[in-house]
Amino acid sequence: MSSFLKIFLASLLALIVFTVAAFFLLVGMAGSLASSEKPTVGGKAILVVNLEDEFKEIAEDNPIAEITAGEENQTPALYDLLRLIRHAKSDSAVKGIYLRCGSNANGFATGEAIREALADFKSANKFVIAYGDVITQGGYRVGNVASKIYCNPKGGVDWKGYAMQLLFLKGTLEKLDIQPQIFYAGKFKSATEPFRETKMTDANRQQSTELMNGLYEQLLLQTAEARKLDTATLHRYANENLIRSANDAVKYGLVDGLKYDDEVKDEIKQRTGSGKYDKINFITAGKYMKAVDYKKSGKSKIAVIYAQGDIIDGKGEKESIGSESYRTLVRKARLDKDIKAIVFRINSGGGSALASEVIWRELTLAKADKPVIVSFGDVAASGGYYLACNADSIFAEHNTITGSIGVFTLIPNMQGFFNKKLGVTFDGVKTSPDADAMTVSKPLTESQKRFLQNDIDSTYHTFKSRVAEGRKLSIEYVDSVGQGRVWIGSKAVELGLVDRIGGLDQAVACAARMAKITDYRLREYPDKRGFLDMILGSKEQAPQAALRQELGEDGYRVYQQIKKTKNLSGKAQARMPFELVVE
Incomplete structure (x- = not known):
């Protein structure tokens, strides 16, 4: 007992010392952050814009980066990035932009906004050099605005047109003996299709086709203008699958040349008048954000x-x-x-x-x-x-x-699943016939179904009236x-x-x-958010980040969809019919 107490007290003391030390360490780091001087831009600066970073409307807090001289690693919010590019246009210290366009973590409108900002930057007779080992269509739709765009000699450019694929769960629900009770207003409101169909309805196929064609047309028009090609030719490239290698990308005019990373950087040195052994003054968007007054x-x-x-x-x-x-x-x-x-x-x-x-x-x-x-x-x-x-x-x-x-809503009837698959049954008492109307343990009555559909129709009417x-x-x-x-x-x-x-x-x-x-x-x-909030928030986000890494982007997307489904039950939803993922 005596040895146990010694070990316990020693461990407790160590825990207290560690906690206190960690607290003062964080306070010290936060203080050093607050008192740190502005970073400098320096001469012959090249602003780096990496499309692999997701530029959200609200910047994602990164307390670790904040602590460890993290202005280098901070990803600015979208509007901050756009204002930084505009500031760089008139900043004599910034000679050009190095655009990493291998892939693009951003949506169509975000990419369009960045592309427009880069085009405006070029109007000041400054250069934009775009590069990727393998350039995806998402990266290319922004990167093609560059003064020069290059890819790795052993890489290539993805040019095959757009496609979208939807996930349907009706067959899975049938195997599990789960009945989705669905109520919606609007024939194109296809958010519930994954639960009630095994493939796209004609209405959904029509709107999805027109949506894809509209997005694809914009890609063709912008590429045609940037690369001095016509849209029919670009469309033929995709239809005939002509861009199969990096050499094809050069042959058909999608990129300006094939270069390795070091060769691209040699060109940047030449454009800035730097010597062979000079180090390029690359400045990240995060560091530039700390260094200049752009607001x-x-x-x-x-x-x-x-x-x-x-x-x-x-x-x-x-x-x-x-x-x-x-x-x-x-x-x-x-x-x-x-x-x-x-x-x-x-x-x-x-x-x-x-x-x-x-x-x-x-x-x-x-x-x-x-x-x-x-x-x-x-x-x-x-x-x-x-x-x-x-x-x-x-x-x-x-x-x-x-x-x-x-508008739509969804209430699953899981009686069959609980009873036949799990052997679980339910019983209880209630004070009125509809007191348990929203339970998932039994099917809705006809009167309850009519009530829900009327509620959805009423909400849709209100929505239309507001518009x-x-x-x-x-x-x-x-x-x-x-x-x-x-x-x-x-x-x-x-x-x-x-x-x-x-x-x-x-x-x-x-x-x-x-x-x-x-x-x-x-x-x-x-x-x-404050520093402490960022630390606590980072702790909350860690399991999600680990899950995302384990499942991969596609698996995590499916997980998120299933998670969202939990919030649909019994509440009128004004929600987009599908999550747009274009390949």
Whole structure:
């Protein structure tokens, strides 16, 4: 007993010492961060933009990078990146941009925004060199804007056209004896198709085909302009599978040459007038963000509120749009007299219809006090569009996925699964016939089914009414372009669902014009998290990161879809019909 106590007390003492030491270490690191000097850009700088990094609307916190001189490793938010590129255009210290375009972790509209920023950078007679060992179509659709684009002699360029594939679970559910009880409004609202079909419906195939063709057409048009080729020729390359090797990519004009990494860097040295043995002054976007003042300053304020992720009831999590949290953010901007206009940036495929209504209400109140402009990112569909529909003006990129005006819900009947597969049965008491209506342990009654369908129809009518009122359209017209159907941004402009093609810069400029101000700065929300919050958040995210690494991107995507399905049960969902993954 005595030896046990000695060991226990020694271990406890060691734990206390370690905890205290770790605490003071973190405090010291945080203090050194706060007091650290600005990094310098230096001369003959080359800004590095790596498309393998995901440039989100809200930057992902990286406390480890923050501690370990991490400005090198920080990935800026999308709008920060775009402003950095614009700043670099007029920065005499920055001579060019090195674009890593092997793959692209970003969506279509994000890629389009980066591509436009790079084109603008080139207009100052500065160069953009793009390189990838193997260049995917996602990387190429941004990289082709470069002054020169190269690939590895043993690599190549992927040029085969676009494809999308959907996962259907109906057969699996039948094997498990699970019956999905589905209620929806809108023939194109195909979010529930994976549970009720074994393949795409004709309506879904129609909208998906048009969506793919629209995105592909944009790729062909931009590539044709950049590479001095015609779209028919580029389309033939894909149809006949002519780009099979790196040599083919040069032969058919998709890249400027075949070079190894060292040869590309030798060219950068030549362009900057550096010697053979000189080190290239590469500066990451994260370091450049710390080194320069790239944000606009002024007396008045315009609020920019970033809304990214699923729209959910309550406060929400880090990468979601919680109705309570965002209602508070909009209200804060609305009641701040120094804020003259609000720009609401949306990158969301939707979610809870009720949560969307809550935020829509607060944006509508704000619109009565000051201009409210909405900017769409990669996706602003279903609930994402619900949030936007009453704004003074809506901006989208050509390739933004939007629309999907429709509603659905899903309640699984798992009685057969529990009883026949697991041998589990249920029993209980209730005080009224429908007290247990939302249980998954038995099928819905006919009256309960009618109630749910009526609820979905009513929510859809409200959704259409919000759009009709906000866009000054008839409900009949909204229904004709609604029905859950998705559109790309350029088509949405033609249909009257979006006002203009443009990014966040154009939306902010519009807000300033409507507020009649010229001297302004941006007040961006949500606020950046504190150091301790980042540490705790990093701990929460670690299991997800490990799971993602173990399952791979495709497996993790399926896991996320299954996880989302849990939140669909019994609640009206204004959600995009599918998660767009294009190969």
